[in-house]
Amino acid sequence: xxxxxxxxxxxxxxxxxxxxxxxxxxxxxxxxxxxxxxxxxxxxxxxxxxxxxxxxxxxxxxxxxxxxxxxxxxxxxxxxxxxxxxxxxxxxxxxxxxxxxxxxxxxxxxxxxxxxxxxxxxxxxxxxxxxxxxxxxxxxxxxxxxxxxxxxxxxxxxxxxxxxxxxxxxxxxxxxxxxxxxxxxxxxxxxxxxxxxxxxxxxxxxxxxxxxxxxxxxxxxxxxxxxxxxxxxxxxxxxxxxxxxxxxxxxxxxxxxxxxxxxxxxxxxxxxxxxxxxxxxxxxxxxxxxxxxxxxxxxxxxxxxxxxxxxxxxxxxxxxxxxxxxxxxxxxxxxxxxxxxxxxxxxxxxxxxxxxxxxxxxxx
Amino acid sequence: xxxxxxxxxxxxxxxxxxxxxxxxxxxxxxxxxxxxxxxxxxxxxxxxxxxxxxxxxxxxxxxxxxxxxxxxxxxxxxxxxxxxxxxxxxxxxxxxxxxxxxxxxxxxxxxxxxxxxxxxxxxxxxxxxxxxxxxxxxxxxxxxxxxxxxxxxxxxxxxxxxxxxxxxxxxxxxxxxxxxxxxxxxxxxxxxxxxxxxxxxxxxxxxxxxxxxxxxxxxxxxxxxxxxxxxxxxxxxxxxxxxxxxxxxxxxxxxxxxxxxxxxxxxxxxxxxxxxxxxxxxxxxxxxxxxxxxxxxxxxxxxxxxxxxxxxxxxxxxxxxxxxxxxxxxxxxxxxxxxxxxxxxxxxx
Numbered sequence: 001x002x003x004x005x006x007x008x009x010x011x012x013x014x015x016x017x018x019x020x021x022x023x024x025x026x027x028x029x030x031x032x033x034x035x036x037x038x039x040x041x042x043x044x045x046x047x048x049x050x051x052x053x054x055x056x057x058x059x060x061x062x063x064x065x066x067x068x069x070x071x072x073x074x075x076x077x078x079x080x081x082x083x084x085x086x087x088x089x090x091x092x093x094x095x096x097x098x099x100x101x102x103x104x105x106x107x108x109x110x111x112x113x114x115x116x117x118x119x120x121x122x123x124x125x126x127x128x129x130x131x132x133x134x135x136x137x138x139x140x141x142x143x144x145x146x147x148x149x150x151x152x153x154x155x156x157x158x159x160x161x162x163x164x165x166x167x168x169x170x171x172x173x174x175x176x177x178x179x180x181x182x183x184x185x186x187x188x189x190x191x192x193x194x195x196x197x198x199x200x201x202x203x204x205x206x207x208x209x210x211x212x213x214x215x216x217x218x219x220x221x222x223x224x225x226x227x228x229x230x231x232x233x234x235x236x237x238x239x240x241x242x243x244x245x246x247x248x249x250x251x252x253x254x255x256x257x258x259x260x261x262x263x264x265x266x267x268x269x270x271x272x273x274x275x276x277x278x279x280x281x282x283x284x285x286x287x288x289x290x291x292x293x294x295x296x297x298x299x300x301x302x303x304x305x306x307x308x309x310x311x312x313x314x315x316x317x318x319x320x321x322x323x324x325x326x327x328x329x330x331x332x333x334x335x336x337x338x339x340x341x342x343x344x345x346x347x348x349x350x351x352x353x354x355x356x357x358x359x360x361x362x363x364x
Numbered sequence: 365x366x367x368x369x370x371x372x373x374x375x376x377x378x379x380x381x382x383x384x385x386x387x388x389x390x391x392x393x394x395x396x397x398x399x400x401x402x403x404x405x406x407x408x409x410x411x412x413x414x415x416x417x418x419x420x421x422x423x424x425x426x427x428x429x430x431x432x433x434x435x436x437x438x439x440x441x442x443x444x445x446x447x448x449x450x451x452x453x454x455x456x457x458x459x460x461x462x463x464x465x466x467x468x469x470x471x472x473x474x475x476x477x478x479x480x481x482x483x484x485x486x487x488x489x490x491x492x493x494x495x496x497x498x499x500x501x502x503x504x505x506x507x508x509x510x511x512x513x514x515x516x517x518x519x520x521x522x523x524x525x526x527x528x529x530x531x532x533x534x535x536x537x538x539x540x541x542x543x544x545x546x547x548x549x550x551x552x553x554x555x556x557x558x559x560x561x562x563x564x565x566x567x568x569x570x571x572x573x574x575x576x577x578x579x580x581x582x583x584x585x586x587x588x589x590x591x592x593x594x595x596x597x598x599x600x601x602x603x604x605x606x607x608x609x610x611x612x613x614x615x616x617x618x619x620x621x622x623x624x625x626x627x628x629x630x631x632x633x634x635x636x637x638x639x640x641x642x643x644x645x646x647x648x649x650x651x652x653x654x655x656x657x658x659x660x661x662x663x664x665x666x667x668x669x670x671x672x673x674x675x676x677x678x679x680x681x682x683x684x685x686x687x688x689x690x691x692x693x694x695x696x697x698x699x700x701x702x703x704x705x706x707x708x709x710x711x712x713x
Contacts, residue, residue, distance in 0.1 A: 065553035172641045202407040203580065207624035207637030214634065229554070236626035236635065255631070273558035274628050275583025278610045282587065289562055290555045292509075293523040345629040 019089075020191060020223050021054040021077070021110075026086035028069075028076045032298060044298045046072040048247035049086070051324065054191070059217065059224040061238030061255075063231060063270070067294055068244040070227045074193045077225070078110050079103055091190065108138060111184035115196035117176030121168040127154070127179055128164035134186045153182040156219075158212060174205035181212065191223040199230060210237060231274055235259055243267045246297055246305040249324060253332030263330050263339040266306045272344035284347045304336065312338045368395035369574050370419075370542060375433030375443075377411075377418045380426060384646040388414045390598045392433070393674075396542065401568065401575040403589030403606065405582060405621075409642055411598040412578050413546055419443070420458065420544070421450045437542070456486045459535035459573075461564075463547035466527060469519040475530050476515030479503070482537045502533040505570060506563050525556035529563055536567050543573040549584065561587060582621065586610060591688075594618050597643050597653035600674060604689040612699070614677055614691030616660040619699060652694070666694050 028047040031040040047069045054060045062070045075081045077088055079098065088096045095106055111134075114120035121130055131150045135141040141149075151161035157178040168176055177197060184192055194213065198206040210233060216222060228234050234241060235255060242252040243264065251264040262268050269288040276285060290309045295301055301308050307317040316337050326332060327339040377389035389411040396402050406412040417423050419435040419442050435442040437458070442450065454460070462468040470478055479499045484490055490498075496515070503511035506529040519527055528548065535543060548564060549557040565588070568575055577589060585592055585606065592609050594602040594617065602615040613619045620638035640657040643649055649656050655667040676689060677696035693699075 065555060174641065202642065203582075204407060204621060204624050204638040205641070207626070207635035208639075210626065210635055211637060230626075231554070232626040232628040235628060236632060259628075269555055271628070273554045275557075275561070275581060275587045277583060277586060277625075277627060277629070279586045279589075279606045280610065287558060289558050293525055293556065294553075 018055065019053040020056045020091055021052070021225070022087075022089040023050055023052040023077060024087040024089075026050045026052075026073070026076060026088065027084040028072050028081055029084045042298050045247050045300060046297060047076060048297075048300070050244075050247075050249050052242060052249065052252070054223055054225060056190070056223055057217075057221055058239040059226050059237050061234040061241040062225065062227045062244060063229065063234050063241060064244035065229060065270075065294060067246075067297060069247040069297070070229075070244050071195055073244070074112070074195050074225060074227050078107070078112055078193055080112070104138070108187040109190045110193065111187065111189040111191075112193040112195060113177070113180050113184050113197050116200050117173050117180055118168075118200075120180055121176060123168055126165050126167055127159075127171075130168070130179060131164075131182045131186055134183060138187060140187070149186070153185055156185065156216070157182045158208075172205070173201050174208055177201060177209050178212065181209075181216070185216065185220070188220070189222070191225065193225045193227070195227045196229070197226075198233060199228060206233070213237065231271060243270065246294060246300050248305060248335065250306065250336070251332070251334045252324070253334075257330075257332045259345065261330070261341045261343065263328065263332070263334040263341055264306075264336045265310050265312055265338075268342045268344045269309075281347060284349070286344060286348070288344065306336075312336075314338070366397055369398045369437070370396040371434070371436040372415070372419065373434040373436070375415055375418065375435065376431040377414055377423065377428060377433075378431050379428050381646075386645045387598050387648060388428075388645060389418065392595075392598075392600050394593050394600065394603060396574045396576060398541070398574050399572050400590040401577055401588050403577045403579060403585035403592045404595060405579060405585055405592060406595035407580055407642060409597075409645060410595040412580075412595050415595070416544055416546065416576055416578055420454055420460065421445075421447065452486070455482055455535075456538050457540055458542040458544065459538065459540035461528075461531050461535050461543065461545040461548045463550050466519065466524070468531065469527060471519055474516050474518055475503075475522065479515075479530070479534050479537055482534045486538045498537070499533075502537055503530065505536075506530070506533045506567065507559070508533070523556075524552055525559055528552060528556075528560050532560075532563055532567050536571050536573070539571050540573045543568070543571070543575045544578070545575060546578045547580070548577070550579070550581070564588065582625065594621075597648050598645060599653065599671075599692065601654065601692045602690070603674060608689045612689075614689055614696045614699065615654075615693045616658050616699065617654050620657070620659070652692070660693070660695055660698060664694070670694070 026047055027049055029043040029045055032042040032044060033039065034041045050073060062073065064070045072081065076083050083096060087094060090106060091109060098106065128150050131153055132141050132146060135146060135149065150164060154161055154163060159175065159178055198209050201209060217224060226234065226237050238255050240254050241258040242249045245266050251258065251262065251267045258267060262271060269290050272286060272288045276282065292309050295308055303319050303321050304317040307313040322335045322337045324333045324335040327334055373393050375389055375392045379386040379388055392415050404412045414423060418430055430443055433443060476499050479502060480495045483495050483498055499515055500511045503515065508514055508526060508529050522530060549560050552560060579585060589606045592604055592606050593600055594615060596617050602618050604614065613622060623636040624638055626635060638657050643653050651668040651670055652672050655661045661667040672692045672694045674690040674692045677691050
């Protein structure tokens with residue numbers, strides 16, 4: 001048994017090959033129950049076969065629209081949700097089958113910061129208790145030292161130690177998010193899963209929190225999995241970016257590859273859909289207006305899941321699911337039969353039209 | 365500028381709360397020209413929504429109270445109109461599109477019934493056949509596929525984007541001369557946002573309605589607006605033609621907002637956030653409400669003592685003063701295009 005475990009771990013370690021986190025074929029389905037007896041009548045395929053690697057010290061951004069599975073992916077990776085299938089390797093170990101007790105030491109190394117700073121802090125606990133909680137759970141809180149550690153953590157995230165005795169409701173959204181970050185930092189983790197950490201904040205405050213996360217990464221050599229729908233923020237923080245659609249990663253590459261030479265039609269549409277940054281750019285960026293809505297993850301289209309909204313779709317797209325591999329001379333993986341570089345962010349010197357399907361605008 | 369279709373003058377709105385009086389909107393004035401798109405930008409709590417909702421008689425009172433001001437629409441002051449007359453105007457010549465179409469549509473009526481109702485309330489005596497025909501036309505105009513069939517569906521059978529289209533169809537049903545859109549794309553995903561922006565453009569082309577676009581998204585303003593009102597802590601801090609504002613922002617808050625945004629099309633070093641927190645509206649800072657966060661004030665006394673009036677300025681010391689571009693900053697003349705002269709002028713805490 002022991003030797004078996006040892007071999008398995010050795011295999012995992014070699015499989016990691018210097019990666020801090022590796023996810024292979026990760027699947028998370030949620031059952032749909034109906035009727036008096038709560039029969040399972042279907043599955044929501046929130047995450048449906050995701051492969052990812054995260055190297056030590058880097059930030060991997062995960063972008064996608066609501067319902068694409070990015071939040072479920074983050075929560076499954078840190079085992080807040082049990083994976084349906086697939087493997088999760090963290091820091092040289094296969095943690096897929098780990099139970100609560102086995103996960104405890106792993107949780108010291110991998111922490112999460114949630115989107116909503118209003119819901120993720122216990123309103124009855126003081127800031128000191130909130131930040132000290134992970135230390136207490138892991139038996140690392142020792143009176144004087146513990147107090148000092150909490151105060152040091154508050155200073156690290158830009159709050160003052162006097163804040164320690166107050167309650168969450170006394171703080172603004174940005175400050176609450178700092179408290180959440182301090183709590184995540186308490187155990188000196190190697191990696192943080194940041195699930196939409198700034199999207200609930202006002203723009204003038206978002207930049208403060210983004211800069212704080214930047215600073216902490218430099219200071220403590222942290223590795224980030226940064227989940228967000230805001231493409232501009234993801235560009236700013238990420239070294240590499242994975243784009244998700246309906247439970248799958250459809251393109252993954254360096255920041256430069258994804259933003260400056262995206263190859264998947266969905267990535268291209270997503271980038272082109274973001275409002276321009278200045279009125280002087282009006283009509284000088286081609287906009288791909290996609291038809292329709294994201295299909296239900298309970299009943300995804302056959303073949304390529306994006307084909308129902310894709311202007312390039314052919315027969316093969318319905319028949320054969322495109323693998324996430326480098327294509328068409330590119331050197332980053334993209335899951336499209338017709339992958340091709342397009343530069344949706346490049347400005348044209350003369351106004352351009354639209355690609356894709358505009359809503360019918362029959363005159364009245 | 366042609367004669368404005370709507371004139372808001374010195375609007376002040378307060379809310380009585382347990383913590384004291386919240387000064388949600390203070391001394392706000394702007395004009396809306398026929399056919400233009402006026403963007404009102406600001407962060408949460410800046411008063412952008414409250415200012416417009418109070419004009420429409422849509423703030424709960426109590427606790428809300430319009431303390432002073434006028435809102436002139438075709439010679440009538442909306443703030444003093446009887447409720448009945450205001451109801452005739454809302455949904456008729458002035459129509460609204462809200463952020464969350466799920467809460468603003470009636471879940472137990474079909475989409476067709478709701479659009480039909482919007483038509484018949486303001487045009488009693490329209491025949492059923494005409495109402496139906498017009499409803500389908502409107503849904504087609506806003507890009508709802510299979511409109512004939514979908515008029516019989518309920519809001520829950522529509523996706524978020526489709527619901528927002530239905531809302532827009534309802535808003536333009538009576539050919540409004542003013543369209544008020546409060547965060548019309550905020551609740552939607554980016555690819556759906558892009559669709560709705562196109563629908564809004566189409567709706568505006570179709571009706572030529574003057575549009576008030578309330579948003580926190582500078583990108584949406586850049587994309588759609590002709591003129592912009594920037595609000596901070598319940599006051600207008602800058603009012604400008606959209607091109608002039610992006611070219612030479614006239615208020616340190618506007619500059620701060622632009623600088624703090626992550627950019628989609630370039631790699632940046634560190635972001636430049638606006639330091640500090642938005643102020644309390646119960647006891648806003650004296651003088652200019654932005655002064656505690658301002659990188660241009662340098663602790664000058666006047667910023668703490670006097671509320672700066674909106675006035676034209678000469679950006680970057682140039683002699684060019686644009687009459688339509690006003691800023692409520694004592695030192696707007698010291699701003700250079702897109703930058704604060706913080707370093708040059710002295711230390712900033």
